[in-house]
Amino acid sequence: MEKQQRTKACKNIELEVVENGVAVISINHPPLNLLSVEVLLSLKENIEEAMRKDNVKAIVITGSRGNFSAGFDVTAFGGSQRRKTRKELGFMSIEFITDTFEAARKPIVAAVEGLALGGGFEIALACHARISTSSAKLGLPELQYGILPGFGGTQRLPRLVGLPKALEMILTSKRVSGEEACSMGLVDAMSPSDRLLGSACRWALDILECRRPWSISLSRTDRLAPLAEARTLLNSARARMRKQNPNVIHPLVCIDVIEHGILCGPRNGLWKEAEALHELRQSDSCRSLVHVFFAKQRTSKIPGITDTGLLPRKIRKVAILGGSLMSSGIATALVFANHYVIMKYMDQKSLENGIDGVKADLEGRLKEGKMTREHYEKACALLRGVLSYDTFKDVDLVIEDMLDVVSLKQQIFADLDECCPPRCIFASTTCIVDLDLLGERMKTCREIVGVHFFSPPTATDLLEIVRTERTSPQVVVDLLNFGRRIRKTPIVVQDCTGFAVRRMCFPYLQAAMFLVQHGADVYQIDKALTSFGMKLGPFRMLDRDGFQSAAVCDVKFLETFQDRSYESNLIPIMRKNNREGESTRQGFYTYNDKGEASPDPEISKYIEMTRSMSGITIKPKLATLSDGEIVEMILFAVLNEACLMISDAVIVKSSDLDVASVLGMGFPEYRGGIIFWSQSVGSEYICSKLEEWSKEYGESFKPCAYLIERASKRCSLVRNVSFLQPRICKHY
Numbered sequence: 001m002e003k004q005q006r007t008k009a010c011k012n013i014e015l016e017v018v019e020n021g022v023a024v025i026s027i028n029h030p031p032l033n034l035l036s037v038e039v040l041l042s043l044k045e046n047i048e049e050a051m052r053k054d055n056v057k058a059i060v061i062t063g064s065r066g067n068f069s070a071g072f073d074v075t076a077f078g079g080s081q082r083r084k085t086r087k088e089l090g091f092m093s094i095e096f097i098t099d100t101f102e103a104a105r106k107p108i109v110a111a112v113e114g115l116a117l118g119g120g121f122e123i124a125l126a127c128h129a130r131i132s133t134s135s136a137k138l139g140l141p142e143l144q145y146g147i148l149p150g151f152g153g154t155q156r157l158p159r160l161v162g163l164p165k166a167l168e169m170i171l172t173s174k175r176v177s178g179e180e181a182c183s184m185g186l187v188d189a190m191s192p193s194d195r196l197l198g199s200a201c202r203w204a205l206d207i208l209e210c211r212r213p214w215s216i217s218l219s220r221t222d223r224l225a226p227l228a229e230a231r232t233l234l235n236s237a238r239a240r241m242r243k244q245n246p247n248v249i250h251p252l253v254c255i256d257v258i259e260h261g262i263l264c265g266p267r268n269g270l271w272k273e274a275e276a277l278h279e280l281r282q283s284d285s286c287r288s289l290v291h292v293f294f295a296k297q298r299t300s301k302i303p304g305i306t307d308t309g310l311l312p313r314k315i316r317k318v319a320i321l322g323g324s325l326m327s328s329g330i331a332t333a334l335v336f337a338n339h340y341v342i343m344k345y346m347d348q349k350s351l352e353n354g355i356d357g358v359k360a361d362l363e364g365r366l367k368e369g370k371m372t373r374e375h376y377e378k379a380c381a382l383l384r385g386v387l388s389y390d391t392f393k394d395v396d397l398v399i400e401d402m403l404d405v406v407s408l409k410q411q412i413f414a415d416l417d418e419c420c421p422p423r424c425i426f427a428s429t430t431c432i433v434d435l436d437l438l439g440e441r442m443k444t445c446r447e448i449v450g451v452h453f454f455s456p457p458t459a460t461d462l463l464e465i466v467r468t469e470r471t472s473p474q475v476v477v478d479l480l481n482f483g484r485r486i487r488k489t490p491i492v493v494q495d496c497t498g499f500a501v502r503r504m505c506f507p508y509l510q511a512a513m514f515l516v517q518h519g520a521d522v523y524q525i526d527k528a529l530t531s532f533g534m535k536l537g538p539f540r541m542l543d544r545d546g547f548q549s550a551a552v553c554d555v556k557f558l559e560t561f562q563d564r565s566y567e568s569n570l571i572p573i574m575r576k577n578n579r580e581g582e583s584t585r586q587g588f589y590t591y592n593d594k595g596e597a598s599p600d601p602e603i604s605k606y607i608e609m610t611r612s613m614s615g616i617t618i619k620p621k622l623a624t625l626s627d628g629e630i631v632e633m634i635l636f637a638v639l640n641e642a643c644l645m646i647s648d649a650v651i652v653k654s655s656d657l658d659v660a661s662v663l664g665m666g667f668p669e670y671r672g673g674i675i676f677w678s679q680s681v682g683s684e685y686i687c688s689k690l691e692e693w694s695k696e697y698g699e700s701f702k703p704c705a706y707l708i709e710r711a712s713k714r715c716s717l718v719r720n721v722s723f724l725q726p727r728i729c730k731h732y
């Protein structure tokens, strides 16, 4: 398309009038065309200018460098109380988006490519038509930040796609592709990227010449369900949200706002949306969720490593040496993310089981609509099962996931050393064996790094990259990039017992066990923690992970952290009675065919047995703890361990522990992660309680030096540790 006249190059927005009389207005705010009040004011100015110009017949809005707009800069959210001003977003949504933009007397069409998220997508919704590429990504992720779509999304989306689809997109923050958007009527037509602007310009002129409808999203009613049906849909969405997120209000506020627009008209709905955004953006949940968003982004920024200009090497072909139940899950996650995977097993039967496991995982995803048939077939074609190392000549990464037997692993790495190219990265999933021991039989002096996936690898977004003193910055950079490409949030941890997540789970489980042995109730503990927001209480977590794995970890932790370990024989007693957790349908809970857990009265019998075997008597104070006291006793013990990790520089910065706690141990995201949450409690209070309990109940509650120091200075526990030189924090 030939450009005719560049009339204005206002900050962040560009306006060009092309030869057929269409003004193309581009949002140009690198890297993702993020919006701010300034960008919007500039957009408004350009729209008004285009409206005034006689040679402009219609307008196309687009974004520069392949993205429409990723929405508002979320650093603006989660701030403290502020007065409402004319620059408030809600006000702009009505005065500018609705009264200037949507009400314009010249047609405005959105040309959408790449990302159109949040406020960016909401601008597109207010246009009179939308043309998009098939691969564009559109969505309203606002609920992830504890706010609601605040730029008209709560009103326009239901009117464009109907209430059920709109509720799904808004409440789950689900993104849709341009193709899906087109099939649901959200986008009017699709166009290849190179013809997008031309198609949008033609569409705008067609609207002007009445060959296409001039659609005002806010005035549409044809997709809205009758009132009674809408009420039923909204009420069931409310019930779902209350169940899923009992401690947060923003999903419910959002549903109220949608309902208000349906009952009282869209303009009233916009006012209510504006008021709600003003309140929610100042809430604690918003502050915490915005913190987690940036904390996740920062895990890949490691001073002295990722800022040195090293470029990640491509990891295309990965070999997995299968042996554990996780192997198939890891392979699924990799082929799902478009990596070529070789699964190697020791024998035919295990190989068949491993490959079948991947196929079953992929089929499950296909059935749940998490992948298209085309994607499924492509993923299956990327998988290959083998029994020998013949195909390892060009692998970029090997992930050893065998049984934790040192001699077996050493032999495997010696074999790999012979068969893999020099550039290949060697990794192990072990959390028990010292990584430095694994390479002892290799001829060359290769480094071995740890990669720790979480169960199930397809559904858990965290990847721990375990570095040793020998790990090179290049390998860290490679694996951080690999982690992102397989859609995980990678955190880099120093090699030590439990890494970050298991090490935090250790006091979580241990303190709970201590309380139960001294009189507290298993089910009250779990309920107290889940009411606080933890995904699983400690006993339900033990059941899920299985008692065998708990026993192995216990031995390791008891050996390594003798000073603060509390030994209980409850699990061994339960194992003797054939209880192994969820896999055997009997652990602290019993499980029905659907995997639903119910408390089991039999448990008290085992608890009595352990008390009498260990000579423990009930402590009345611990038998009558309130839910709040239970939460403090268990989570302050976790915080103490987190502080030890900060002082040992196990992680790069304390916000990595926030990410690890949220993604790895189910800490509530809306509380910002374990360290962020501690700021709302105060280091002095945490330290004083731990001191009190350590005097009463023993060393396992003793606050560590870092916590004592921070408390004495009345400082938060936040610290930006950076380890240019890896510190030795090994505990093997």
Ligand SMILES: C[C@H](O)CC(=O)SCCNC(=O)CCNC(=O)[C@H](O)C(C)(C)COP(=O)(O)OP(=O)(O)OC[C@H]1O[C@@H](n2cnc3c(N)ncnc32)[C@H](O)[C@@H]1OP(=O)(O)O
Residues within 6 Å of the ligand: 031, 032, 034, 070, 071, 072, 073, 074, 075, 089, 115, 117, 118, 119, 120, 122, 141, 142, 145, 148, 149, 150, 151, 153, 297
């Ligand atoms: C009123 C309205 O209704 C409210 C809203 O619009 S809420 C905002 C809605 N938008 C979003 O949620 C988008 C959030 N961003 C993302 O999910 C991802 O960044 C993305 C999918 C857009 C892009 O991912 P990717 O290509 O991997 O780039 P990514 O590295 O994440 O981002 C590039 C940079 O932009 C920053 N960024 C991305 N989106 C941002 C946002 N909404 N606010 C502030 N910064 C943002 C990132 O922190 C990163 O900064 P850095 O270079 O300093 O590290």
